[in-house]
Amino acid sequence: xxxxxxxxxxDCAEGRAANLxxxxxxxxxxxxVYWYRQIHSQGPxxxxxxxxxxxxxxxxxxxxxxDRKSSTLILPHATLRDTAVYYCIVRDHGxxxxxGKLIFGQGTELSVKP
Amino acid sequence: DGGITQSPKxxxxxxxxxxxxxxxxxxxxxAMYWYRQDPGQGLRLIYYSQIVNxxxxxxxxxxxxxSREKKESFPLTVTSAQKNPTAFYLCASxxxxxxxxxxxxxxxxxxxx
Numbered sequence: 001x002x003x004x005x006x007x008x009x010x011d012c013a014e015g016r017a018a019n020l021x022x023x024x025x026x027x028x029x030x031x032x033v034y035w036y037r038q039i040h041s042q043g044p045x046x047x048x049x050x051x052x053x054x055x056x057x058x059x060x061x062x063x064x065x066x067d068r069k070s071s072t073l074i075l076p077h078a079t080l081r082d083t084a085v086y087y088c089i090v091r092d093h094g095x096x097x098x099x100g101k102l103i104f105g106q107g108t109e110l111s112v113k114p
Numbered sequence: 115d116g117g118i119t120q121s122p123k124x125x126x127x128x129x130x131x132x133x134x135x136x137x138x139x140x141x142x143x144x145a146m147y148w149y150r151q152d153p154g155q156g157l158r159l160i161y162y163s164q165i166v167n168x169x170x171x172x173x174x175x176x177x178x179x180x181s182r183e184k185k186e187s188f189p190l191t192v193t194s195a196q197k198n199p200t201a202f203y204l205c206a207s208x209x210x211x212x213x214x215x216x217x218x219x220x221x222x223x224x225x226x227x
Contacts, residue, residue, distance in 0.1 A: 034215065036216075041202070041221070041223075042220060042221070043204055043206075043218030043219050043220050043221055044157070044204070044206075044216075044218045045218070046215040046216065046217070049215060085156075087156065087157075101159065101162060101172070102147060102159065102162075102206070102208075102216055103159060103173075104149070104156050104157040104158075104159075105156055106155070106156040107156055
């Protein structure tokens, strides 16, 4: 699986958009980008995923660059409850040799402030 | 309700004892995973299983063992060979091949004294 690089921490004002970047320069053509978040001492929660098109759901938007080497998770109107560690991972959907692995990096600790 | 359940939430054991952490899912998912998380750190993969009766080592498998005798269950045993077992352990499952997200349990916090 491709490795990802994220900033260690970020701050965001409540009500503003939070833009969380992720670099995945070694991503291969069949690897998807997934985002999860983890609120303190809980299990991670799925947010969104995509291959090459931008995606949006009720939680967030995912913007993937045309070369797919980086992406940005956007929380359009951050609230205090969005304070969490956000993980960007890339993985192959195949179930071949280690295709089922889910590898998490260090993530970005997002602090939403009033 | 469908979901993935880890038990217990908190577990205390004496040093040198083996301990088994439970993970059960009723989502009919093929793949299951075990992660370890230390304070202020990300998740590290211990073991994963793509199908019943098969599992693979992750990045930090030493001192751990697993079994996958049933689709619903993927217990993790922390053996006495694990040098630093105190950690937060997370189990996850995923439907299988294709475009599917992983679902996580709420974790077991293991403290070895």
